[in-house]
Amino acid sequence: MQPSQGESPMSPTQTPAPVDAPVEAAASDVAAAEPEPSPAAAAEPGPRLSEAPDWSYLLLEFETMYRAGGSAGGSKAIRGHRKRVRETLSAVLDADPRLIARAPQEKPVTAYLPRALDVGERGAMSALARALGRVAGRLTWEYGYARPPRHLTRRYAYCEVMGPQGPVPSERLILGFVLLAPSTTYPQHSHKEIEESYLSVAGAWSENDTAVYAPGSLILNRPEHEHRITTGDLEPCLLAYAWTGPAGRLAAPGMKLSASRKARVAHGI
Numbered sequence: 001m002q003p004s005q006g007e008s009p010m011s012p013t014q015t016p017a018p019v020d021a022p023v024e025a026a027a028s029d030v031a032a033a034e035p036e037p038s039p040a041a042a043a044e045p046g047p048r049l050s051e052a053p054d055w056s057y058l059l060l061e062f063e064t065m066y067r068a069g070g071s072a073g074g075s076k077a078i079r080g081h082r083k084r085v086r087e088t089l090s091a092v093l094d095a096d097p098r099l100i101a102r103a104p105q106e107k108p109v110t111a112y113l114p115r116a117l118d119v120g121e122r123g124a125m126s127a128l129a130r131a132l133g134r135v136a137g138r139l140t141w142e143y144g145y146a147r148p149p150r151h152l153t154r155r156y157a158y159c160e161v162m163g164p165q166g167p168v169p170s171e172r173l174i175l176g177f178v179l180l181a182p183s184t185t186y187p188q189h190s191h192k193e194i195e196e197s198y199l200s201v202a203g204a205w206s207e208n209d210t211a212v213y214a215p216g217s218l219i220l221n222r223p224e225h226e227h228r229i230t231t232g233d234l235e236p237c238l239l240a241y242a243w244t245g246p247a248g249r250l251a252a253p254g255m256k257l258s259a260s261r262k263a264r265v266a267h268g269i
């Protein structure tokens, strides 16, 4: 499943919708006879998290996975990361913030999302996969790069469910999902000041040349750690992820791929 030449870069941006409304509802809301919404109405605050059960239960599933599900073991560093994720997430749930409305957006790779959810629902991460399925039409899929590598534009995207941009606001923790097509290599990269964990939901994948990870595995990437992801030949790969780090860095991560051969050799990638 190799990318073809001359592909169009992405699907068009969809109509912005309230964060807790399905995509179809957003499109059908625009009736010719209805007056334009006033700027004041457009600026209305979103619902509280407690009033949006699909989002709050999705976060609860994240919390469960970082507490006891997935890879329950781990080194001191991994346990410390899991604890930071849980504590920050619990603080957000307790604060019951108002949601930030984001326009749902697809990317070409989201054509694989139904299959990834099907595979995920059969495995160790079934609860998280099902909870993600409840908000599947409301996710904002992104590349994160001003100019993503051409081969990735049809084979990769990520969405955030919590973070500085919302939909659930947090300055200290980003939670989201990465979706990769089969037979895809996400090139070598690292994250400045950001500690990252991947929690595998569906599909087999490897990080660098270390191992093949199955659903339920948790992989910790400390800041600056160079890593590269390769997915299996048959199924798409869906990874939940968590980023912790300074608020300023999470607000502007400055994602870029590593081009240095020296770094590749040093890290055995």
Ligand SMILES: [Fe+2]
Pocket: 189, 190, 191, 196, 221, 227
């Ligand atoms: Fe990463």
